[in-house]
Amino acid sequence: RSEMSKFKSPTGETQLVNARRTEALDAPHIEQLITEETVKLFGQVSVVEIIEKALLAVVLSNQEGEIIAHAAFFDYPNKPNTSRTNYKTDWESWLSASYDVKGCNSLNSFFLHLFVAKEGYEIPAAEEIIRTAFNAVPDLHHIFMVVNSGTYPNAALDQQFSQCELRSGGHHPSDCTVFGLPRHAHVPTLHIRPALVEDHDDLTPIFNQQSEILTRTYGEYFLAELIAGQDDSMRCLACEVKGKAVGFMSVTSEINLDLLNQCYELAPFHGLRKPHPDDQAVPPRTPTPADVVEDAAAVNARPTSSQRSGSAAGSEKGAAEGGEAATGPDAIETAEKLSDAVAASAKSSLLNEDDDRRIDEVDEENAENEAAEEAEEEPEEEEDEEGIVMTPIASPKSLSPEVPPNTAAARVARNFQPVYHGESNAVVIQLFAIAEAQDPRSVDFLPHVFRLFPDADFAIITVPTMVPEFSLLQSFVRVTPKPNCTLNQELYVFHRGGLACNLEVRAAKPADRPSVARLVNSLRLKSSLLKDFDLFLNFKRDPVKHGEQIQAFVAQCLGQLVGVGIMRKEADSDAMYMRSHYNIEDFIYYNHHRKDEHARLYHLAVNPIFNHFSKLFIKEMMRLGDKTCLSYPVYPSSAPEELRAKYSQPTALSYFVPVRARRQIQYPLEKLGGNAPSERVLMEQQAFALNHINRKLIYEPKVTVNARIVVVGASSTGISFLETLAFCPHLRFNNLILVSPHGLPGDLEPDEQRECMTASGLIYDSRDYACMSLRTWVSVVYGRMTKIDRKRKVITVNGTARVPYDYLILSTGLQYQPVAPLKKAPSQRQMLSAKRLPPHRPRNMFCINDPFDAAAALHWLDRRLDKQRLEGKLIVYGRSLDAYACVQALLEAGVRPQSIVRVLDPDSPNPFEHDDHVETQVEAALHASGVAAHRGYRLQQWNDEEPEPRQLELLTFVSEDGKREVHLDCCALFAYQRLGVDFDCFTAVNDACLVFDGRLVIDANFHTNDVAIRAAGPVTKFQRAYHADNWSHASFNSKIVGEQLAHALLRLFDPTLDQDTEPPPEPAKLIPQFGHTPKLSGARLPGGYHYLHVTSPTIADYLHPTVGDEGRYLKTCTKEGSYFRLHLNQYDKIDSITCLSREPFPYKNYIQLYGLHQRLLNNLASRFKEKLVPDFFEFFNETWALAFYHDRFHDFRDELRDLLSTRPAPDKLSIEEQIRKLMEDEIGLSTAQRAQVKEEYARSGAKRALETRFLNYISYNYYHLPMYAKPEMV
Template structure:
């Protein structure tokens, strides 16, 4: 917090933060006639949506004192946003203003008493936040008189013509000047010690006069410099040219650095290939001649930063050191520990990926090249750029596709491969409560191409194509978490076809996208990331991580299963319902172009691709971290946005997206995203992740996958040994291996022999890979024979396996089921009706219980047990953890059925296995994220346990239950207040059971149907109050609901609930309940009006997904 003083002398503690959508009402209350005279009429929500940077000044009570919005082009229609630079130089003396160093003030309001102080505070914060910013212009077609606060901070622009408009300029030097850099002197010691003691980052500096001695011993190889503010040293840096380039080359991929060394075998390598393919990761080759060249070239061209400390109030000006460093070198290197939090200087540097070797160092390397100091220009591509673009992409495998689209842009400005939308060339699109006509030309879709140049040399290219699938994106992804669709025209959306940027200019990536949006009159760019097995080979992106660093990942939405036959013409459009190849979606919008990501370099290793583990990775891939900068507690901190009253239940969220640079998954068979339970069968599923679900999470781009089993954990060296000899180092190790079926063995054998050769016809099924192998073997070696199949176990997987065997064409009399002795009072089905139906189906199929696919003895994998036990972690039939998922080693966490709580909690009846696996994974990720962001709050809702599969008899089975304790002694006691609603019979294949608790909330449900179940719809029932389901309990008692599967009112209400709760958590009942349901129960007319208004807004906003509901004026 900082303190400002009003014109009357009143002091107020304030902070400057990113503007939230909930601030709109407060900002509207500050608008004065003077502001309207300068900026014109303003729609605040639209302004916040399109601004490159919008900031709010608020006090401790979160009362808004001031607001300002900044764009990359002038206000109004004074000049087209693509031509302002030439316009400015023609009419004003502003030759140094460029798109890189200039922003335009589009709106400013403030409380009268605090106006001047607020303006100064906001401008200081904005100059601090945008390091390249040098000028802020106020250029408006409205020639109103500036209010006093703006007159004090802005100076008139020198005019060259008599153009009638408002033209003012504000310079960085007046609010946040650059730091003066000079050589260090011994007498600086006392000043430097003040803030060095405050940082407490380097224990070596605790020695008396350590800094003074280092400064005094400067020589040709070691240099010290300090930065000054108002004549006082506020930071220092030490650089050395004594660098071990041999070690750097062995540990990191340096192949794309210009000027470090000259080796043909490396510089000619294909930069599109992953680092692992360029050389043998197990045995990197470095010959003596190469070592000599590395040393000789490196000594003359590169330096390494040894020490760097700067006062937190001046941290944003760390970049001022860079020009001083590059007086006579080409490359600056910074190495930091992997657990070190990112500091602002690193955001201007390029991170080099480590080599995939068994000796990966516990450090990260960042570099900054001299070429990065040059000014970057972005402009539309012209035909003369083609040779330079061809040279830029000549080593990329998909260069031909890029060059073909570039030629199409030169020739027709259109993509000739564009396809018409279904039906007609003119298609009405309804998005977020508005409709418009879009014309999809038969001759293709518009293309745009932009190049990034440095001193007239092309260093990057971006080709975009107008987005044609907005309805699909809006319906399938949580787009409204980031943008208001109603404030973006359809033609303002585009998706990225090709993107290539030279690594040396990676730091200019955001500027390239910001300028492309401005020059192309776009507001949003989308990027589709397809999984490897279905990746289209027509999009050239290099490097992908550079693009993803500028984008935010968009979460997929839970989908409604619509009863199309009943809805008829009222069903959603085909564009929404038609399935496309699944992909992970990323978004770049105008308001995100000045939003840096939080980088986390900690090496996080997950062992086990279980539901818990995948949920853990999903949270990390989509997570957002709040970080406060040094100059204030929350200066320009990106906070969670609240929903404004006049918008949808999906409110934008502009917290800083995080990027985990080192996520590794160790799994026996890797990441099986190209297989699906429904296609393969055998095992039941928790409905946590299907192959489509995994494909819509950016796992392949964010997570490195190591295939193999964990065979050892070295806690001292902090690495995991994987089968095959691969060593995976970690800072945080997470174990989520779960439980696996174990191959039967004689009772006298205590430990299985890992070298024991099992028969080829013995299958122990634990994952999709095992199921696929079994299915292939059965189809090739068993189905056409007359031998018997034996299924051994006593779980629901036994029955789903039998159904799979029957579906393969194996006769029931060839299948023999052997049940292991069950525990007293325990059944794999909690509903006796389901158990009876399955037994009857087995009997009809003539499946005999007499005499092997093994589905028994679920326990900890033997290799995982050895690794845990040999590393001396506490193991008591399961891996012992505490309430925060930590094992006895604070660097190692674990979750899922693999674990149990410490006996000190006296809760043996509870374990992670009693809860939903996805919830456990999310809680585990939240625990880890608190190490990087202590402000995160835990989730409030508890998802149910889910089990589904296809059982003998062709039954589709779904069971959703409340997490409950394991009964160690007696069966559960049925509460008298609980009730159960049952319709249908197992014999007719329409059995449906809903269990309500004492609060009349859905606590469990069981479905057994001969027809496929709308799973995502039914899962949304859990935890809902029966009144929310149309007074379900009372209607059931009145006999008005003979079949829950077919009750139309129930199903329509369910669709609304599914759409609402699938995307937003923690909403009030008002947003879900139909006004008619509560009209007679509401005590006051204003309550009824509020409920009615909320329901109408919700249905209007989601009109494209819920066209079956009549809106206002339609009846």
């Protein structure tokens, strides 16, 4: 966060100066400020490395952006010779033994490693930077500067620092001198006193500046009345500066603890009550009947549940065991995000204990039907009330392995609510306000609060979810709301132990073992933590893993062990893997960190009441362990248990930043041979989500957003929206909620057959979901939205459970709808409406809309194939790309082609309309395999006109002219005939009076007619005022649409962006631009074909692009059936790509060809014309093209474009400007003009600069691109 201040320039003029964090791009400007005096004072330094590793680096810049000063602060001295031991870790003992300094340690002290300033600005700049440092770090009390003996600070620093006095009798170093600066000289501790009625006039403007609600509600003199009404249970405090009250806090001991315990996870804080003999803090140990033996086939079926994440270290009485809130039999199931595991269980089940979700259910209605079918057809098998027992799948987190999930003991633990009977142990801050200048020191109120209420150990405060987090809350611990909480308040807790300033972090010792065991007693993975702890105590290394270095640290406060952390040195291969597979360089300059400075966090547990010290604990672990970067992986639920069990859930995960995974080049290894990347880059590892923190991020504040953002629908658009918010490094969203029947995609174990059952938008795959791990940041509510209460801002899920929101995002997408017979004659072309559909879908009708539906269908099919009970036909009704993929999946599952019948209705568009060759090849393969097809038929009748069939047995289809009928015995019907809006969603939207016109109506900024409700994706359409009925979000790449929606919402919360308090006005009704990202589709098609189609955003994918002025087609087709078609637009850029091949091909590479000019691709058009390119698959798989597939190539192109559009001198035109000038009155450039531009291009130095940039691009990414020769090799 930046601040604006005023001070005078050398000419006497008052200037506005901006203080902000230093960035690497500032380094060249900072180097220009270094003088001989700077070198004499601080030595020769690398500015980039200083910026990279400083805990706090601050620059001052004026209104023109010119940098006028810079300072960098570390938590250790800058002189290695200040101690005979490690100067980074042992300076505290050396400093206290040599100098008369009291109370300084690595947690409250900084060392100045560099200070530079523009001439004439040194004195005010030094004062401003020091003030900024103290305000940015409230725990900072001392700043030291170590210089060589005989060297003294310059005039600017001399006014701020004073030489530290030597301790009598101590060891006095002869090679250096220490100067110090106490905090109180610049930012003194606030003077807190009892509030007086006379403070009313000073305080009222402060309250009114923040909100006038109190004045309007309680009257103009509410504050004076509140102060006058103080008693033993309610006290008021005021902050005074220069005789004027600038802050106020009222505190009371009257709290409704029962309500708070009902709504928030207060078990780690013992319910905010004092201990009592009758407390019930752990689930009762009751005898349970024998566990139900699960069906082996069900347990081993495709969908599998992952293990529950451990909760944070709590009190010794199992404080973290509670937190499940059962709200009765009509509730829903939720999964709490992993980052909230500090105070709550990782999963909260609100289901009736007998209402677990089943693996083979297609949806809620179908579950009962499926069970009934089993009851009818398999009476000899053992059953329960609902049919065959299946593994629960709804939540990505299940119970601990020690407690089988289907036992009575597990259900008791899941629904247990701790009960506390002791007296209140807390006070609540009722009212708080403070002037902006004093806000960073708000924490100075807290010692006085506990002096007024000596019997209370906790201070709590509640704030509305829409109120931004202020400085006082930085010292508090946020309490996780329970899933049934509908209060619009966030609860924060502070323990009086947090006032202690004697937190000590040190390397672990054998004597710490019992205390550590007690601290982590409630962790599920405590055995893994203790095992690593013992390895450190005994060996300091892991003898099994090639002697991998282990470091363990403990945190102590008030003589009590309150935290333990264990990290391991990052193996060289893992460090390179992370660099090549994750965008770690968004946060660090990799080359400025030694290999041994990277570490991986395995365990971090901190007592919840000291959780706000977690970031300082991490800082000390890195300092004492001589590390600069710390990473923590989160493995998906499908990863092997032995891998996930290595890492316990850290209590400080919210302080880390999630790192995006990088797209990898698909290399032709057989062609590259020895020129392929190293094994460290190519090796296949279990996918994981990477979280990262480094030294410069320790004091980088995150803006906390407590607004409840509820996303309905796990479509690609919704997932992209959540991903964009979750991966904002400087924002922390505490209340991201997804409502979806089947939770987050990617929770199921990867299954190639299941994934091939549907066509893919090629937006995300299972590895992408694993590398995102949205379950870390997003809470999940399992169910369907059935109602929207816009007035109360609450949605209803499954008709019963309420989910409150501040902003509602509707991204449900479109789903294949159940089909019904024709109501009237075919010529009238009328179908049954959704309301006339049977209340229960026939149990052998499948609508495959997501991986869960596909898994259910394949599970149903596998059972019948195994038991040879496949009677009748498997009917695939519809003509979509998904229908073709379904046929191929059925064939690969072992279904005989003669058992599959395709019915192609006349209303469905042809997915291959853009390319007849693809359709011809696929249809020929289907015909050759023996799959029957009926074209131009609609469903007319089922089961002899039975109105509500439980199972489909006989289907009748009628031709479009009504003259022909087809009767088919039905084993199963796969419905791909119509995509539409989910009926529950439509009902909720329509009843809420949101404008619905075939689709949900929005404007260009995603707004519905309710400012708190936004929508995106194919479920939407633009207002008719746009006159763009043919265009909608369905015309664009859904990931880009989701990102744009997120950016629109970020303007409400991100302080670095212009704030939107209301929808921005639209000067013209124009549909938005969603960049140049293409639309993608891919599938496994009949005949074993792999299919890819890449195209520009279009009104309809199946429309032919116009040829002629719009461009030309280039096609290759081999004897083996491999077909590759490119469309070049009028600018000779690749506008669409179609690939069809029986052999797998590197489709991720080919997608990157979109938008490239054909000349960039080795003069593709001329080579093709000369018949030098017989096969595009081979051509684009050659090694010269690999640089185009690199994930940073598009950024590199943008960099070159900026280079050509930048003027070489103020009075000279750039290359781009020259071309534009020549083309002002011309359609194109003449031959002479082209020669003129080329000559100027070479003469201006742009050509050489471009070549240099390209070589730098290759060199910097050489670990991915070693197949290219560098100049020094020639």
